[in-house]
Amino acid sequence: MDARLYEQRYRHLVEGLPGVVYRASIRSGDWHYVSPVIERLLGWTPEEWRAHDAPWGTSVHEDDRESALRQEEHALETGFLRSEYRMRRKDGEIVWIRDEATLLEEDGHPQWHGILTDVTEQRTLENRLRQSQKLEAIGQLAGGIAHDFNNLLVAIIGYGELALQRAGDDAELRDDLAQITVAADRARDLTQRLLSFSRTEART
Incomplete structure (x- = not known):
């Protein structure tokens, strides 16, 4: 299969998922990829999110931030993250998020490959x-x-x-x-x- 066609199909699959697929650097905190679903979930376009300074840290609810960071630190040891916390949308609305990610290395750089899912209704x-x-x-x-x-x-x-x-x-x-x-x-x-x-x- 042509590499370009494969990439198009993969991107189409990812963008059709109900959650936000992402790839983020652990060392720099940069978000290398964020699927378009983030606009529906948090109100930011992928471009706005990636350009934002520390988007995750400023969007996580202040009461959940410390706990979320502790869980992320623990996940660095296990290689797998599964956490639930509140995030503030661009318009100020609070939503519950389930964050599931796997720790992978690309060119020697550790990254989170994960998905953010809205679990507000379930909560x-x-x-x-x-x-x-x-x-x-x-x-x-x-x-x-x-x-x-x-x-x-x-x-x-x-x-x-x-x-x-x-x-x-x-x-x-x-x-x-x-x-x-x-x-x-x-x-x-x-x-x-x-x-x-x-x-x-x-x-x-």
Whole structure:
């Protein structure tokens, strides 16, 4: 096959991938190749990205930068990088990126050959799932507490009503006992709300 035709087919294949294929120098930090998908992913054209001074370092979210660099240092020992971090698009929007690369040498120069994939939607779904699981756990805890507390309140209300019957004509004592019963009834209403909440979370 003609070398030019082979290169065209290879480039067509690379540019059709959903992620950003790249080749970057480890020593200089230069990006020797970036596929056009980067414009859709991060808002930069390949030319802008390659001409930008330290594009990766300035685009990685400041809270993830240190961790991403540590993972890259570790990958230099293993020869393979797999990392996830946030990046800031040219327009300021934050996206989650999965960075997978292999360490290769070209003419004695170590380079990363990798692909950047947008995993924002996946991360969002995972966060929603974790939140749902947390709410379910809270609901189960609330249900258990409410059930036990409700049993205690039944006893308190029962003994309160029994004490009222035995209070006779002592108005002050009857008033105090009545307040206990009223407070216990209110607390029972709250436990019913907790039980209702726990059942709702169990269904979601």
